Amino acid sequence: MTISSKPGSHTAETVAQEVQRFLEQRTKQTWDPDTDLFSSGAVSSMFAMELVVHLESSFDVVISGPDLALDNFRTVNAMTAMVLRLREAQP
Amino acid sequence: MLCAQVGPEHGGTGLDSRANGELTARVGARCSSLRSVMTSQGMAAWTVRRLGGPEQWDTFLPRLTSGDLAAVGFSEPGAGSDLSAMETEIADDGAQVVVTGRKVWITAAHYADLLVVFGTYRGGATAVVVPAGAPGVRITRVPNPLGCRAAGHADITLDAVRVPADHVLGGTGLPLPLATTAALTYGRMSVAWGCVGILRACLDAAAAHTTTREQSGRVLAEHQLVARHLAELYVAERHATRACEHASASWDTGSPDMAVDAVHAKYVASREAAEGAARAVQLLASAAASDGHVVARAYRDAKLMEVIEGTSEICQLILAQHTRKPTQHTRRKVQA
Numbered sequence: 001m002t003i004s005s006k007p008g009s010h011t012a013e014t015v016a017q018e019v020q021r022f023l024e025q026r027t028k029q030t031w032d033p034d035t036d037l038f039s040s041g042a043v044s045s046m047f048a049m050e051l052v053v054h055l056e057s058s059f060d061v062v063i064s065g066p067d068l069a070l071d072n073f074r075t076v077n078a079m080t081a082m083v084l085r086l087r088e089a090q091p
Numbered sequence: 092m093l094c095a096q097v098g099p100e101h102g103g104t105g106l107d108s109r110a111n112g113e114l115t116a117r118v119g120a121r122c123s124s125l126r127s128v129m130t131s132q133g134m135a136a137w138t139v140r141r142l143g144g145p146e147q148w149d150t151f152l153p154r155l156t157s158g159d160l161a162a163v164g165f166s167e168p169g170a171g172s173d174l175s176a177m178e179t180e181i182a183d184d185g186a187q188v189v190v191t192g193r194k195v196w197i198t199a200a201h202y203a204d205l206l207v208v209f210g211t212y213r214g215g216a217t218a219v220v221v222p223a224g225a226p227g228v229r230i231t232r233v234p235n236p237l238g239c240r241a242a243g244h245a246d247i248t249l250d251a252v253r254v255p256a257d258h259v260l261g262g263t264g265l266p267l268p269l270a271t272t273a274a275l276t277y278g279r280m281s282v283a284w285g286c287v288g289i290l291r292a293c294l295d296a297a298a299a300h301t302t303t304r305e306q307s308g309r310v311l312a313e314h315q316l317v318a319r320h321l322a323e324l325y326v327a328e329r330h331a332t333r334a335c336e337h338a339s340a341s342w343d344t345g346s347p348d349m350a351v352d353a354v355h356a357k358y359v360a361s362r363e364a365a366e367g368a369a370r371a372v373q374l375l376a377s378a379a380a381s382d383g384h385v386v387a388r389a390y391r392d393a394k395l396m397e398v399i400e401g402t403s404e405i406c407q408l409i410l411a412q413h414t415r416k417p418t419q420h421t422r423r424k425v426q427a
């Protein structure tokens with residue numbers, strides 16, 4: 001199975017754009033792909049949960065178990081990499 | 092039925108949050124103790140689903156849908172509202188882990204076959220599935236709970252309990268707030284719908300009583316001050332129902348607001364249930380003043396619902412935090 005078996009096709013660029021759009025909508029500020037969301041202090045446990053659920057429903061993936069590790073949500077680039085990996089692993 | 096959102100692939104009925112909510116309210120209207128056992132079972136299943144990997148789903152979820160009972164341990168003697176003070180420790184030891192700590196007021200623990208115990212692990216936190224009969228586990232029932240008296244609340248002592256390492260959900264340390272929020276979100280939905288049930292039971296009892304009992308030559312409901320209580324009770328039930336329906340819709344559509352909507356629903360529904368149950372006692376008066384009466388039980392049970400799965404005050408703090416927009420000024424102050 002390939003990535004294209006998922007509804008809608010995504011590249012690193014489109015995933016990153018969507019994550020940045022969501023972050024901007026929620027935090028009213030723009031985020032560089034490598035900025036650490038957590039060290040900036042802008043993220044609460046509720047917000048981390050919002051990110052998990054948003055990524056799951058936007059990209060049709062399940063984020064569970066070890067994938068919930070903080071490092072996967074630290075930056076836009078980290079979230080993008082996880083989403084692409086999960087889309088490939090969860091056809 | 093106790094964890095009805097588990098999918099058929101694991102032996103469950105696969106209800107969505109809304110349908111499970113209505114089921115939970117139906118049970119909650121009759122017995123908040125049984126509903127509390129459902130909350131624990133569902134939260135255990137959801138914790139396995141959220142924090143565990145696919146192999147752990149296959150191992151544990153079929154047990155939860157086929158009759159084994161489960162309890163979920165968060166609270167400790169020194170860690171109630173502040174779960175970051177949790178001291179229970181999950182430590183690696185070869186192919187096993189060693190679990191040490193104390194948990195208090197764990198719903199359904201008296202009945203449980205499996206304990207889903209939260210603790211620190213590898214610099215983070217997660218939950219571990221501990222068989223209730225494992226050597227080193229001691230479960231002591233809370234003698235006289237204020238409410239939900241048949242819910243099997245118990246304190247748990249874990250004295251260097253050894254379980255296989257693959258019982259550690261996810262097999263890694265996760266951020267504690269994320270791990271607990273994920274699990275509690277299910278519990279909050281379940282408690283909120285249970286409170287809708289409490290309100291429905293109170294409304295039914297109050298309507299029946301005030302339309303049959305006569306005082307001063309008229310049925311009670313025709314006295315204006317009584318009618319106002321009935322109206323307020325109806326509003327409370329509608330208000331709680333709407334908050335729960337909204338949160339369930341967020342859950343079922345995968346809305347990012349799901350976690351905060353669950354906090355909102357739990358806050359609203361438990362507050363309305365506590366006020367509504369007190370109002371129902373006022374309406375039924377001596378008819379509801381004996382301990383086993385449905386309204387007397389509702390009065391005792393509803394108060395506990397303002398305490399469990401995040402007190403009303405903790406809910407208020409979460410909701411207040413949610414309204415705050417991060418700015419350059421506050422960004423440094425808000426902690427992850």
